[in-house]
Amino acid sequence: MAIPRSFRLLEELEKGEKGGSQACSYGLSNGDDVSMTNWNGTILGAPNSVHANRIYSVEIICGPKYPDEPPLIKFVSKINLQCVDQKTGDVIVDKFTIMNNWKRSTTIEDCLMELRKEMITPANKTLAQPNEGSIF
Amino acid sequence: MSGLPKRIIKETKNLILDPVPGMKTDIPDEDNLRYLSVEMEGPGNSPYQGGVFNLELYLPEDYPMEPPKIRFLTPVYHPNIDKLGRICLDVLKDHWSPAFQIRTVLLSIQQLLDTPNPDDPLLSDVAELCKSNNAEYCKIAKEWTLKYAVTKKEV
Numbered sequence: 001m002a003i004p005r006s007f008r009l010l011e012e013l014e015k016g017e018k019g020g021s022q023a024c025s026y027g028l029s030n031g032d033d034v035s036m037t038n039w040n041g042t043i044l045g046a047p048n049s050v051h052a053n054r055i056y057s058v059e060i061i062c063g064p065k066y067p068d069e070p071p072l073i074k075f076v077s078k079i080n081l082q083c084v085d086q087k088t089g090d091v092i093v094d095k096f097t098i099m100n101n102w103k104r105s106t107t108i109e110d111c112l113m114e115l116r117k118e119m120i121t122p123a124n125k126t127l128a129q130p131n132e133g134s135i136f
Numbered sequence: 137m138s139g140l141p142k143r144i145i146k147e148t149k150n151l152i153l154d155p156v157p158g159m160k161t162d163i164p165d166e167d168n169l170r171y172l173s174v175e176m177e178g179p180g181n182s183p184y185q186g187g188v189f190n191l192e193l194y195l196p197e198d199y200p201m202e203p204p205k206i207r208f209l210t211p212v213y214h215p216n217i218d219k220l221g222r223i224c225l226d227v228l229k230d231h232w233s234p235a236f237q238i239r240t241v242l243l244s245i246q247q248l249l250d251t252p253n254p255d256d257p258l259l260s261d262v263a264e265l266c267k268s269n270n271a272e273y274c275k276i277a278k279e280w281t282l283k284y285a286v287t288k289k290e291v
Contacts (some may be wrong), residue, residue, distance in 0.1 A: 001140070031219055
């Protein structure tokens with residue numbers, strides 16, 4: 001008897017509208033979309049890294065089975081991370097733990113914050129990054 | 137279904153067996169008895185008259201300490217109802233009391249349709265029109281009712 005998709009997404013939207021976390025933001029792409037499927041987000045680059053002060057845009061799609069299934073996340077801004085498809089910008093679920101081990105309680109904000117942490121993992125930290133502002 | 141508080145079972149049963157006039161409540165998913173669907177008739181002598189509006193309602197884990205979550209699924213032109221169907225109503229927020237019931241909430245929403253509260257709006261443009269040119273507001277609300285909330289009978 002878990003919270004249904006629509007009310008869960010309304011809760012997430014409300015949190016996002018109130019400002020959410022300082023390091024990321026998210027909201028509906030189209031405020032009229034009653035199905036609340038398409039979202040936009042931004043992630044502030046992790047500090048003390050090559051990503052510091054960069055702002056990354058992402059698109060998030062919450063399908064009809066969300067939150068039983070994870071959303072689709074795609075980077076619009078170019079970024080070089082092991083869990084991001086370098087051709088499309090799509091986040092590769094198999095390589096991104098929080099989405100691979102998906103729990104119903106995990107939120108869009110959790111995903112964005114985890115992507116931020118990915119930027120400074122040892123495997124990613126030394127990767128060369130595309131020019132700031134380039135897009136997939 | 138185990139684990140569902142008696143109060144919820146009693147309330148939903150009552151709503152279905154002894155419905156609020158002009159409203160039909162249903163449990164669309166037998167696996168989730170906290171999730172209800174509601175069909176609400178627009179109040180008479182209001183721009184919503186003749187319309188049947190669909191809403192969805194969820195009783196959160198902490199209900200009745202916390203109010204029910206409810207939104208319109210049918211588009212409504214109203215200063216206190218936004219484009220996602222969210223409703224700005226005091227009993228759903230600060231003025232909630234565990235002594236209220238789902239029934240109380242549904243009646244308050246029907247009342248809100250009848251009596252908009254443009255001084256505490258969710259949509260400032262609709263509120264503005266409601267205050268400055270009420271006839272025009274009523275006209276648009278009526279058009280929306282006809283467009284979205286009236287099922288055309290098959291000929």
